[in-house]
Amino acid sequence: MSPQHKQRDWSLRYADWLIRHRWLVLTTTLILALLAASGARFLAFNNDYRVFFSNENPNLQAYEDLQKTYTKVDNILFAVEALDGDVFSHDVLEAVETLTAEAWMLPFALRVDSVTNFQHTYSEGDDLIVQDLVEGASTLTPRELSAARTVALNEPQLAGRMINPEASVTGINVTFQMPMKSIDEAPITVAAARALATEIEDKYNVRVYMTGMVMLSNAFFESAMQDMSTLVPLMYAVIVAVTYLLVRSVSATIAAVMVIIFSMLGGMGLAGFLGVQLTPPSSSATTIIMTLAVADSIHILVSMFAAMRRGLSKHDAIRESLQINIGPVFLTSITTAIGFLSMNFADAPPFHDLGNMTAMGVMLAFLLSVTLLPALMAILPAKANHGTTSIGRSMDKLSNFVVTRQRPILFATVAASVMLISMIPLNHLDDNFVDYFDESQAFRTDTDFINQHLTGVYQLHYSLDSQQANGVSDPEFLQKLQKFTDWLREQPEVRHVSTISDTFLRLNKNLHEDDASYYRLPEDSELAAQYLLLYELSLPYGLDLNNQLNVGKSTTQLVVTLNNAGSVQLKSIGERGTQWLHDNLGMEAYGVGPSIMFAYIADRNMQGMLVGTILALLIISLLIGISLRSVRLGALSLIPNLLPAGLAFGLWGGLVGEVNMAVSMVTGMALGIVVDDTVHFLSKYLRARREQGLNAEQAVRYAFSSVGVAIVVTSLILVFGFSVLAQSSFGMNSNMAILTAISIFMALVADFLLLPVLLIKLDRKYYPLQAPQRSNEFIDGQDSAAQEEKPYETQPV
Known part of the structure; x- marks a missing residue:
């Protein structure tokens, strides 16, 4: 018995067992899924910007050594804008003096520096006088105000840092000593600082802006919370709408949504059990898992309803769907998980967490798709609409086009690929942590103002x-x-x-x-x-x-x-x-600090991901070759698997050109995702070659007709899902999502145009017929019905 026949025989026995024990499967699966999801209670959000750097990161180590020697540099810089344009007026200076005094009371405050408490020095005879530059602002005479202005604008410690040349904006820098014992230290501090800023604005004729490293840490937290409150519901709506429009079945939509929800909750729960802390990148795992989980369900549901339209009963249709999909769905799930696990080679720990959480969610999605989903469909009422869908008819036309236009397609795809790949060198590594946030974030707008008007x-x-x-x-x-x-x-x-x-x-x-x-x-x-x-x-x-x-x-x-x-x-x-x-000077010293740490992180991530992607590619190719039992086709699959990422980076180079920390992570995760289409297409192609005796061109037509719709729909869902994530207010997530969506679209084009032509040109060997091992009425019904519906599949082309 061939390995493929063994797999089919096993899958049929499993499908029979699942249908007989559907209530047991449903109950057990739900209990286990809920147990996994219960770990979500251990999840906590880490909003410290240091979380982006591993303990081995040399820039972080140098920075930590610096902070052990000198005062901490975690700060909030208040920028006070005089609405009348003059900081050195009684009202504005009183506001600065008040804010300076009150800032000492902020949680964890260690030091407060401003123009009013700057330690101005001058001599009186033989004495050195050291005192605040401004004391009792409301009582100063015009001459004293003018003198204070002159000192501030000419003092190197203040000019260009705490006061701008126009004397219209001044700064109050508060340094904090965070005890690092609680994850809510930054939110607590920022809340108190914002309350103080509001109080000052209400009382005086000023506008207060805030930036600094504490504000940056809090911005990570606020961005993630905003995304989870907006993107996740939007993703639910997209999935429900697309799934229903595809299958036109309320019960199937409910079943698919349950798989998606429990995959996402289970992945997050398992992360909680493992002690993972959420960060803006890792919190996007919720949307990514939901996006990827729907693909498995779609393949199984599309095959099931296609079988029901051919006249099979619901239970027989479930058996057939599991028989033809369980292998490819498992392979695509494991390769997707490997792609995301390659993110562990990155230097930034949040991307390790994102990869691990998504990998766990993807494998849970596979388990639920072959347990919970078919069990629910065996229980719930389901009715298939009759007739061929417009997408199905389009697949027939596309297969005809590919088969009859092989040479032009090959030349066109090669030319387009060469053109896009040639633009990859236009990309350059560049990062700017302020630009991680869009202008809906107060941190971004306040920081932009301070950069422009103060320091x-x-x-x-x-x-x-x-x-x-x-x-x-x-x-x-x-x-x-x-x-x-x-x-x-x-x-x-x-x-x-x-x-x-x-x-x-x-x-x-x-x-x-x-x-x-x-x-x-x-x-x-x-x-x-x-x-x-x-x-x-x-x-x-x-x-x-x-x-x-x-x-x-x-x-x-x-x-x-x-x-x-x-x-x-x-x-x-x-x-x-x-x-x-x-x-x-013959001295050795290196510039350190958060800014330089973020400047080097993209380089370090890219180096790590190069190793991770190569390793993932080798493992994925080996798995495909073993699964297909064909070294030649396993090697051939490398082309449509590698090409999309190259094309996407080429297009990115032409349109954007800037590769930051998040974009550098795309290669591994995109590889794991785009391989799905190739696996499903090749599995159906080989099924036609080995079991139905079709030649390469006929097998290509069969693959288009049997799995083309599912590939199109799952690819569109993936593109829509990552397009939703692209709306994130956090630039890392949005850029990563955009480039991944481009890669998925490129993969769809490669698998529908280039891969079929390569198969026809390079796979002309004879495949001996392998008769089905187990006689089963619905298998025979499927084959005969398929032949009636697609008569060209057994005719010479």
């Missing part, structure tokens, strides 16, 4: 080591620090540089009776150390120099604020800075 939100942090205790006061080290600062300020990407050398310049002038000629670095290390000590002793609690100096005063942190830039520019300035330090 940048991207920063590089350099830690420069003097190699000796109290070495930051050494004149030679200070000269090196100042040279690096001056070089940075000349770079086009740089907006502001915060450095301790500016403080030494100011102190040296102050302690020489504010003589402007002494606005230079001190030349004596002991004198410089005394300046620094005197200044530190005069600083109020909470505004010390821990954000710039380590405890031993051997290293200092230099913070570079950059213009809004993509990852290419960020990497460029970071690498240029490191190289300049090495070449000109």
